[in-house]
Amino acid sequence: MIGVAGSKKKLLFLIGGVEAVSSVLGFYGASQLPGVVLPLLGQTVLFWQVFFALTLLKKRLSTVQVNLMFAAIYCASMIFPALDSILKERLFREAKETLKGKDLDLFVVNSFGSLAQSACILLLLPLLAPLRGIPLSGLPGYLAEGWSVFWGLAGGATGAPMLPLLYIGANLAFNIAALNLVRSAGNVITSLVMASIVPFTIYAFTFDLPFLPLNPPLGLPFLLGTVVMVAGLALYNGPQWIGPVRGMISNWLNTEE
DSSP states (O other): OHHHHHHTHHHHHHHHHHHHHHHHHHHHHHTTSOGGGHHHHTTHHHHHHHHHHHHTSOOOOOOOSOOHHHHHHHHHHTHHHHHHHHHHHHHHHHHHHHTTTOOOOHHHHHHHHHHHHHHHHHHHHHHHHHHTTOOGGGHHHHHHHHHHHHTTOSTTOTTTTHHHHHHHHHHHHHHHHHHHHHHHHOHHHHHHHHHTTHHHHHHHHTSOOTTOOOOOOOOHHHHHHHHHHHHHHHHHHHHHHHHHHHHHHHHHHHHHO
16 A cells, blocks of 8 residues: 555645645644634535535535635645645545555555654644744744743743643644545545534633633634534435434334333
């Protein structure tokens, strides 16, 4: 399988590149927005995934107070994870043909993709630094300071290194789960599944948790928007789960009789 992944070096490097661009734009936009709006803005990835699925894979598919500029930047960053998932689905398809029906190992894809992403982020650092007001000459010192904060050696680094390591572990588990979903169900279904947890994510941001900034209270339009989104997910997936649910209820009733 490593040989198959090695033969797709350009595609894997492209996957890492778009992930790196997504991280840079996403971090920049998210740093200027309340946390509660990020899950909803993140759903714009579905639009881009549908667009790229139609154009690249040729698939036919049956206000809180925020600064609009940064919201637009964050929404634009969703172009790249959408393209990323499309490229991964393409990689899984081509690898399955090469391996004669056998699926490409998830850890191979995640490892190669992560290496390419790390390399691209390093290449993008000179572009990211000026956005944060850091001169290029001060970039090495900034990275050294970040390393000290990561390991809890700097002042004010409460929770380090445990919190960063927990984030890395959770992110790794999430990436593996998402890759498995992309491989088995496709990119659009993956986005729909991710969308189903948005209400819980929004609710989590409203708690007064350590290390999280205070967020504005959720208004009625915000709550109605999440209800509409969840209702849309239920309607979209209705034909797939209504039949099995009815069968389970019928079996249960027959057993009771």
